[in-house]
Amino acid sequence: MALVHGPDMEALRKRKTPDIHYREYFLWPHINIEDLSQPNILPLLLNSRSRNYPSEFSGADEAAFQLGRDFSVIVPIYLEGYTMIMNAPANIEDYGKLIPSSKYSQAFSWFCTSQQYSVGEGLLVLEIQERLLGFLVDCSKSILHDIPAEILISDTFPVQANPGPPSNGGLNSLSIMAAEAPYRVPANLDLARLESLLEARMSAAEDHLWALREDPNYFSENIFDEKEHQEEVIKDSNGETHPEIKPGCDSIFWVRVITGVLLAALINLEVFSELHRQARNLRDLQKKHEHEMEVGKDLPQEYLLALLQFRWYATQVTQGPVKKLSGEFPASPQLRKYHVRHPSEKNAEMKADIKLNDIESKLLGLLRTLWPDYYSSLIMGIAPLFLNELERLIGAEKPTSELISRHNAAIIGDINILTQCVDQVNMYLPWARTFDYELRKHETDVRKAYSDGIKRWGGIVAPFSGENLSKLTKLCNPSDRRFYYSIEGRRTKDNVEMLQKAEDNLAKLWGVVDQLIHDNCPNLHGTKIEQFLSQIHNVRRIPEWIDRKSDIIQKPEKEAPSTNEGSQYGPSSTIYIGVPAESADKLEHKKPTTKTKGVPNPTQPSTNGDTEEEGGDVIEASISLDPKSLRVFGIMLSDPAETSNPGEIAWKDLLHAMTATELFEVQKLTGSIWEFRRTDGPRKILLHKPHPRPKIPITIAKIFAARFQKMFGRTKETFVLKEKKV
Incomplete structure (x- = not known):
């Protein structure tokens, strides 16, 4: 038995053209000491193979040695005129049966369409299954070594109901599911x-x-x-x-x-x-x-x-x-x-x-x-x-x-x-x-x-090629710091002017890009790109500087919190593909509203955890959090006018904070991609884990916060410190 995970890949890495000596590694790549020593793997394998017929695994077992076939380490024999029944036999006793094409006209059709197996493929699958099932029988005998083997299959120990595959302890990620897939019953198309x-x-x-x-x-x-x-x-x-x-x-x-x-x-x-x-x-x-x-x-x-x-x-x-x-x-x-x-x-x-x-x-x-x-x-x-x-x-x-x-x-x-x-x-x-x-x-x-x-959308390349590039030359060079946009510092007059200049430069660039797309892409109808460019969307802009020290206008004692504090809004573009001109005019004066939902509370008549006052205003239900989680949301939703340097967020602290709200389930998908799914519905967001340093800078944290607010609502005031239990 191979010692390490992926012995076929290891053999391929060591030798670009592996020979027949590596045949075992390519034929049984998932049967190795490293993988079978992991929690749940051997119980999964025992449960799946003992509770299901070999025919249910024939396709997966054949796919397992595909790499060996591609590098000619595994070469199926060829027997002309015969097909082997491996896939969904009408009678389980027919599994592995040879069907001559001379007597059954359908046999040749099965072979050509791959509905059934060639003799060489079938023999390889049977070889894999024979050795694997023998190994599992030996494992079972070793585990139950105090019971004589002949008694194990007698009526003294009747077959028990299937307890189902072992749990992975609540962990759920594509990487875990991929690691366990070879040891489970082949899944249906999800x-x-x-x-x-x-x-x-x-x-x-x-x-x-x-x-x-x-x-x-x-x-x-x-x-x-x-x-x-x-x-x-x-x-x-x-x-x-x-x-x-x-x-x-x-x-x-x-x-x-x-x-x-x-x-x-x-x-x-x-x-x-x-x-x-x-x-x-x-x-x-x-x-x-x-x-x-x-x-x-x-x-x-x-x-x-x-x-x-x-x-x-x-x-x-x-x-x-x-x-x-x-x-x-x-x-x-x-x-x-x-x-x-x-x-x-x-x-x-x-x-x-x-x-x-x-x-x-x-x-x-x-x-x-x-x-x-x-x-x-x-x-x-x-x-x-x-x-x-x-x-x-x-x-x-x-x-x-x-x-x-x-x-x-x-x-x-x-x-x-x-x-x-x-x-x-x-x-x-x-x-x-x-x-x-x-x-x-x-x-x-x-x-x-x-x-x-x-x-329909292939023409999107045209605006970014040929003579059109000359229209972007002066707008694209960032070496003069035209897009410099530091939001970490506390707002000052010079800082605000610098931020506004960067916003104007970016708006000019996108104005030209939008015009080029409009002029060069007449066939975007029905595409997602057209839908994106046509939708009404307000772009957040830094407001004009106000010297608060010289401001003699007094604020009211109580002011309703606003998710848009410190920002003004304008249209995303002056060009609207498919949107009437009057819609664009109305957009200039429209400020977006944020619809929010709260945590379900069975003690309240509301179904979403928010309450509604007489005037129809929605009051968010507060969410109580521990200090660590509260700090995460404090940084993500911080106001630059009040906080000069809110700091970074550790990735593990973000995961902890999101699950602490009880609004989200967190799942690692693949690579650096993580999924944050609402517990009360299908809505979700994908985020990339910072790499290689697992710390989220404030600039990226603000992007994360904007995405969460766009889809799920919530303001900084929603989150409160959880009271300590006496």
Whole structure:
């Protein structure tokens, strides 16, 4: 038995072309000492395999050695004229039965469509199951060593009711579920979960785009992050700087960086919106045809075509972030020292004389295995193996996580989400075995549906290319601190003027961008981008400076708290695609209101925990918190006019505070992505854990707070200190 987790990946890392001596590692990759020693894993395996027929695991057991087949370590034999029954046999005694094509005409069709197995594939699955079940029998005998083996299967010890799989102690994350999946009964396609995940990512993309429009500080951090990951910043072999980034010659470089940030934000919004729409449609079709779907029968044609289109779309759009990661990973500050450019060239390569330690070698080797042909890896189903190994490496080795920048961690997170979309469909067994065959039959329709969708928003590239770039040159260069926006300090007259100047510069840039999109993208009708640009949204602006010391107007003794204190509001843009002009005029004078909901309280007649006074005003129910949690919300919702430096927030303190409200359930999804879900409904938010330092600066905390307030409401005054029990 292998000693370490992922022995197939370990063998691949040590030898680029593993030989037959590693066959066992690729045939039983999940049977190893490290994994089986973890809590719950062996009980899960015993429970699943002892309570279900081997036929239910045939697809998963075949998928487990796919990596070995791709590298020719596992080579199934070929026996012409026969098919093996492994999938949903009509009679359990027929499991593993050979069917000659000469006597059963349907046998050849089963073989061609992969509804059943070739003889070589079937024998490999039976070999896996024979050894695995023998191992579990030996484990059971060892655990129950004080009971004679012949008595164990007698009536003296009758079969007990299934207690169900062991609990993971309340922990719930995609990484834990991925680690336990090989030891559980293969799961059905969870479209509700997939839809929910994509909805949250779509919402995050929209919030990101609004923050880029509204917050000069957030905008600056993103463009400087992007700049630090361009290969031009790597010095060449002579130690010289790339000519395009030298002072006075960097205007085009900055235009490319900033338009890259804006274009990526717009495309991500459209991509995840479209995937969410398709996932929702799949869930509706699954419910519509649930009574027609039976193992051993073909899927309804409408549902099958939608699955193929979803898989194709997710596979195609995954290539974007993979290409971006491959280009920007070498230039990241943490890995720049390992790479070099040739003079006057942009592309970098690994230094020939560099010596890597074991952790660096593992990380770079894993990533470089993914980049060359991620598309094929995704289709064949082995890409999730590499991503799971990457996530495990980052989580297990602190030095590894320190090599991943925050910028690259976010890209890896998106690749993980898109890969999971494809993997979910690929694991929709037993039907997934036929998807490649069905795709060849319906490829024209699938490709057309994809290209028609891309045509609607593919033109979004036009505003950021060609002669249009010259219109952005003077507005994009941040070297003159045009977007400098420090909100940490206490408000002063000079500080306010500086903030307002940065807001004006950002508004001018977006004004030109909006005009370019309006002029160059006539076919955005029906896209999420059009919906985003057309909606009425107020952008927060810093108000004019008022010298409070000289202000002779007295405030009333009691003033209602306001979530908008210290800010004025204006329209997000002067251009509204699809919005009547009068709507824009009305927006100039409209100030947004925040609708809030409280904690359910069974002692009150209100269903949402808030009470309503005679005039119709909603009074928020207060939330009592411990001092640590109260400090977190105090920082997130602090007023710059009152607090000069509220400090940072530890990530673990944010998790503690959010769960302490009893309004949220917190779940780690994948990579740096965490999900915050309302306990009283489906609403959720995705946040990236700060990386590599797990501290949230006030600038990012303000972005988090704005996203929570936008979706869930709540003001600083809502949170009060919990009274100590006597």
